[in-house]
Amino acid sequence: MVAHGTELAQRWGTPRALGLAALARGVIAPGGTGIETLTEAVAALADSPARVEHAKAEFILGRALLKTGDQRGAREHLRTATDLAQRCGALALGGSARRLLVTAGGRMRKMSASPLDMLTGMERRVAGLAAAGASNRAIAEALFVTVRTIETHLTGVYRKLGVSGRTELGSVLRTPDIPDGQRPGRTSESRWRR
Numbered sequence: 001m002v003a004h005g006t007e008l009a010q011r012w013g014t015p016r017a018l019g020l021a022a023l024a025r026g027v028i029a030p031g032g033t034g035i036e037t038l039t040e041a042v043a044a045l046a047d048s049p050a051r052v053e054h055a056k057a058e059f060i061l062g063r064a065l066l067k068t069g070d071q072r073g074a075r076e077h078l079r080t081a082t083d084l085a086q087r088c089g090a091l092a093l094g095g096s097a098r099r100l101l102v103t104a105g106g107r108m109r110k111m112s113a114s115p116l117d118m119l120t121g122m123e124r125r126v127a128g129l130a131a132a133g134a135s136n137r138a139i140a141e142a143l144f145v146t147v148r149t150i151e152t153h154l155t156g157v158y159r160k161l162g163v164s165g166r167t168e169l170g171s172v173l174r175t176p177d178i179p180d181g182q183r184p185g186r187t188s189e190s191r192w193r194r
Contacts, residue, residue, distance in 0.1 A: 002028060019044030020158035023057050024066060026064075035064055042077070052093070054165065055084035059097045064105050074108040116173070127154040127161075131170040 009021035026037035028050050033042045038061040045054035062077035078101035085094030119127065122143075129139045136154070140147045158164065161172050 015044045015048035016050040018049060019050070019057065020053060023053075023060065027060065031068075035061070035068065038064055038114060051084055051088045052090050053094055055081050055088060055090060057096070058084065059093060062097070062104070063100060066100065071104045072180060074104045079106060090162075091160070097176060098153045116161075119157060123153050123157050123160075126150055127157045127173060130154060130157075130166055131173050152166070 002021075005020040005024055009017035012018075022037050022041035022044055025129075026034050026041055028031050028034075029037050039058065040139065041057045042061050044056070058077045058081035062074045063083060066074035066079065067072075078097050081097035082094050082101060084089070085097060103168070103185045116124070126139055129142065130136075134142070136147050140150045143150075157169070161169070163169055163172055
């Protein structure tokens with residue numbers, strides 16, 4: 001599957017596609033070959049507009065370097081992953097990267113921003129109405145926008161808050177401060193461990 005994906009990425013030729021293909025190859029490659037390929041993925045994704053994917057690649061490379069005993073290299077990539085993830089609103093990834101950075105002997109202040117701080121004013125309004133039970137059509141009519149606009153805002157809200165749908169939205173909106181990007185009663189770190 002990875003070989004086929006790499007072939008398709010090379011045909012497409014964009015930094016994002018090439019970076020994601022290299023990331024897939026790097027994850028399955030052993031030892032030094034995997035590190036080299038993950039480094040290639042980080043470089044390709046750094047040249048793309050895909051900030052979250054770049055943060056994920058930095059995290060995975062940092063984790064791989066830490067496993068090989070290269071704490072200094074791991075810290076560099078984990079710090080970058082934490083910063084990128086926080087700026088993109090990927091707080092669960094940022095929290096995981098920060099915790100691994102601390103494990104690698106690095107220092108970084110806690111991610112103190114509430115996930116709600118990552119939402120735009122319109123996203124907050126849309127999220128509040130959705131959590132209150134309003135349908136997408138009803139929200140669109142209330143805010144004088146299209147249903148597609150509401151869907152776009154909700155997709156952004158779900159990504160930034162780390163929820164999968166409306167059912168989780170209410171509890172997250174009622175939580176004023178969620179440290180290290182973690183939602184109450186649930187951890188997302190296992191998603192990034194291999």
